[in-house]
Amino acid sequence: MNNKLHVAIYGASGYAGYELYKILKKHKEVEIDYITAESSAGKMLSEIFPVTDDVRIVRNEDVKIDRLDAVFLSLPHGAAKSAVEKITSSSTRTKIIDLSADYRFDDPDEYEKWYGQKHTSPDFLDDFVYGLTEINRQAISKAQFVANPGCYPTATILGVYPLLKKKLIDISKPIIIDAKSGVTGAGRKAEVRLLFAEANENISPYNIGYIHRHTGEIEQELKKIANANPKIIFSPHLVPITRGMLNTIYTKLNNDVATRELTELFDKAYQGETFVKVLKDDSIATIQHTVNTNLCVISVKRVENSPYAIIVSSIDNLVKGAAGQAVQNFNVMFGINESESLI
Amino acid sequence: MNNKLHVAIYGASGYAGYELYKILKKHKEVEIDYITAESSAGKMLSEIFPVTDDVRIVRNEDVKIDRLDAVFLSLPHGAAKSAVEKITSSSTRTKIIDLSADYRFDDPDEYEKWYGQKHTSPDFLDDFVYGLTEINRQAISKAQFVANPGCYPTATILGVYPLLKKKLIDISKPIIIDAKSGVTGAGRKAEVRLLFAEANENISPYNIGYIHRHTGEIEQELKKIANANPKIIFSPHLVPITRGMLNTIYTKLNNDVATRELTELFDKAYQGETFVKVLKDDSIATIQHTVNTNLCVISVKRVENSPYAIIVSSIDNLVKGAAGQAVQNFNVMFGINESESLI
């Protein structure tokens, strides 16, 4: 074993897991000891993805956990809980970055409400820090366990944070989030609705209103920022792009603030941040601003003759919305340059 | 000359004009005497579009107007005005269906405000009926001139009409329309932003808030329906599909109405309509519900624990949003079966 940080990626046969593999392979301080995938164990990675790397996939049980500095969990909701329980019982020092929703909620009842299953290790919930790096950097730097945010929550929370923090939003009105996501956001599942012939030349709203699972996660975090109870309406749409996510957010302002002032406010809120960029003037964020990057690009404008503002927030769902932010958190947790392997 | 209705299509080298050609070619009562396109005059249609039809494109000035029963104008805004002025001075009987915005406004000042040019024939504005067939069928049946609605207005107005008519919308709050349009909506223009390499794998909001030209048209028509002044926020997005349009509309209700009641209200409002379909229960409208058809497919739902409703309205921007509705209006104007060549 060398001086590098030794890590495992659980669930490397999914899109986020594979993205983790690609990012961590370039990481100067990291050695990937294991990549796992229960259903593909024994296969080479090149049998799953169009790559030329000679790497074999193993089972979770093949991992020698005590040798590892960190484990990235890119498992389905529910499966992450079991993995966390096993890892923590095998090694007290190994850090965990969990990309599932299993430890994102503070309250196990909220988890049960949105995910339809009882939480089996609620005691751990307190030990997990919600890993929205720009907002919780301090706590993440000291955390052993990080719950990496969902993709929609990442784009949404970063989009409204500066306004909510400054109490500029009229929270008596719902914050309306019309979200558009690429197809990798739904995971690498052989479902008819995700077939090329179904998703191409189509746009499908799904779970609109107040029923998508990320709704609860967004509300929990906005509450903490606002120190109040903002209501949200959240409408995701499946669009025919492979990766990328664009949230168009409509919100009523408390004060009379012009577009220029709003932009300055956002600029200030994200000053010094490598991975959040606020567009100037009349530019509007698009998917292509962020695809294949760890950036969240945001534009904000005041609607003409109206107290409403429109914020457009763009991320790559697999990078800042999943694997990239996971590595960003890993870097913070281990005191490494935050943008290592992410630029 | 035979017993058929003789028509000309002005502007057949654009996407809507070509769609008109394809629909009218199948029309049992129609003979297409001319297709025009100034810049492509003299060419065969097959040099412009991948078709095998042997049809030659001519100039507008080559058209013998007095022989024609109807002219379809699929010209850029501004150019339609000149064409209307010439046609009406050449023939008093020829009917006109204008697909441009030139005669959609009641008030020439509104036209000037949104289109940035003075109206040169404001006297004609009164003679043009706004051609949203389902709402103005009676007037259209008697009209000599019809101003065919824009694509965004068609999807939006049909989407809110039943609620607005019944005064169920709280018009003290803005009606928020988050619209997604395929690339043909921008026309057949050689612009960099419309290149495959730019539009693919991208989503671009543009003219969001209260600045897109269709905003004025939508407000004018909603005013008439509501007999009041509803405010709208309108945010179009360019999405990587060739054709299709999906409007997600957020509106605050006045009353406490459940999803089932809303659906029934819509059903009733559009009872007997061939080209408006209301989805049942939990189904949500998608682009694929309407692509290549003259349908407007609508779903409506009440947001859980909230006074807001979300209406999703889908049309094919080139059919119900342009050429199809133009032929629907033509059928009404000439007393032909309304769905001839449209099913």
Next chain:
Amino acid sequence: MNNKLHVAIYGASGYAGYELYKILKKHKEVEIDYITAESSAGKMLSEIFPVTDDVRIVRNEDVKIDRLDAVFLSLPHGAAKSAVEKITSSSTRTKIIDLSADYRFDDPDEYEKWYGQKHTSPDFLDDFVYGLTEINRQAISKAQFVANPGCYPTATILGVYPLLKKKLIDISKPIIIDAKSGVTGAGRKAEVRLLFAEANENISPYNIGYIHRHTGEIEQELKKIANANPKIIFSPHLVPITRGMLNTIYTKLNNDVATRELTELFDKAYQGETFVKVLKDDSIATIQHTVNTNLCVISVKRVENSPYAIIVSSIDNLVKGAAGQAVQNFNVMFGINESESLI
């Protein structure tokens, strides 16, 4: 029961079956009595496809076969054999158009070789006419049973037929077919390789050389046309389009024939054909020439300073390559206008 021809569509939950439904619904002489799909029986069609039609899907066993004039089979290979055996034992008059490969081969051993299963009703093979309409129209008009050709064979055979018939091809050299197919060609199966996120922004050659199942079918038919044994090399590629197929065919000519002469030869061979169009001069066939139509569009050119010709042949895999040609054959079998419901 009315005067119409009563039909059933078996396998209406697949792409070709659904296309059959859409075409036959418009057919003036046809009443669709049943649509079947074993796995979706009991559901409404609108639960499977984004349509607004109120039609219920039933099981094959629910069909009263003796009332039917014709059955369209759009079933997987193998399943069609069982269906044919049942239908023929229930009704002696019902005509069958089978879209599977089960009855395309003259020789049951060839079927077994390419499809890996023994033929259970080889005696029927002689009763099925190979349904490439333009070539076997006479026989189809008298047939009770038609085996509808595969999509690749349709485009390939129509592409080389005029040259092969006139013995202009040097059959000592392989005819090389580089084929590109849209994703619906693979059927409506929940397979990972067909997911949007896998097929988009990708091109995947598969079963290239001499192993794809359609290779045998193409060779059998070319043999009959050539009265000799031409060899083929056949390389299909999956491309990110929903529908459409383009075959680029490379073949060595026997004689010194210029492009113009080749085009004339093709023109003559397909004179009077509604659904085969030969492009002139320098035009080259593209997918957009045929998408959503029953056309096969062909271009042919002699390579500069070379004895080779390149034929490009385009069809819509779901129309001329499946459902459209099936209805074309149905029309021929029942003496109806061949293009009814196809234009």
Next chain:
Amino acid sequence: MNNKLHVAIYGASGYAGYELYKILKKHKEVEIDYITAESSAGKMLSEIFPVTDDVRIVRNEDVKIDRLDAVFLSLPHGAAKSAVEKITSSSTRTKIIDLSADYRFDDPDEYEKWYGQKHTSPDFLDDFVYGLTEINRQAISKAQFVANPGCYPTATILGVYPLLKKKLIDISKPIIIDAKSGVTGAGRKAEVRLLFAEANENISPYNIGYIHRHTGEIEQELKKIANANPKIIFSPHLVPITRGMLNTIYTKLNNDVATRELTELFDKAYQGETFVKVLKDDSIATIQHTVNTNLCVISVKRVENSPYAIIVSSIDNLVKGAAGQAVQNFNVMFGINESESLI
């Protein structure tokens, strides 16, 4: 000025120029002093591409050439010649990597034949080394001027090189190259055929046979490798993907060589090469094997019962087919690790 190598990118507003910018920005030994684009001079890069970088575009004439270690020319054919003439007259030490075709030909008459313009600086042709790195590495390492290969030639030559070198190809028969290219291959030009609405859901063969400009370049290089005169047939197809290129190559073998032996031959030929990967066994190269990488991924198979082999060769047209290979050559020319900023 620091210790880094100072470079300029001419033509940064095109896709290849922008790709150069993105790659060189990450290069540890490089400082980009200028990016130029005549038509966009004075604008920020972020006004052209969806980036957040604060970089201003200048004119070619604003560049202080004598300070530069190297210039990358990503200009249209013809324009590169003028630039080369100016640069060489301003500085004798500045190295040039030219991505245009202007200096790829050994013989000015061949240039004139394929590009339709007289060569204005034919004396320079001898000074430019053809920059297919894997084949000409030695000469490139000593060159001051490199003519970076075209995208189709790169994929084709790497695909047939091992067979041609070993004289395994029967060059009495044409080598048939059926090539498929993403839309960025055509450049960032506002042309109707490149619009999303035209290119999407389409495949368009163009300049097929023996007329595409890259045909001459491919033949020149294959001649040198074969020490003979192989003939080629080259048929490019525009496919609806943003980036990527796949060449399917059909060639008759001289000897009886099995697939396994062919693969071993290719493995050996490219042993130690970082950017050429040969797939094993039954794997076939796809676009996704190489997109966003500098790799050329190749698969080779012998057709069953036939003396023909099929080679599939995949590159990203903007990386190994343009900017990536340019930087690879730059690294070789300056003695830097060949994969710096390319992995």
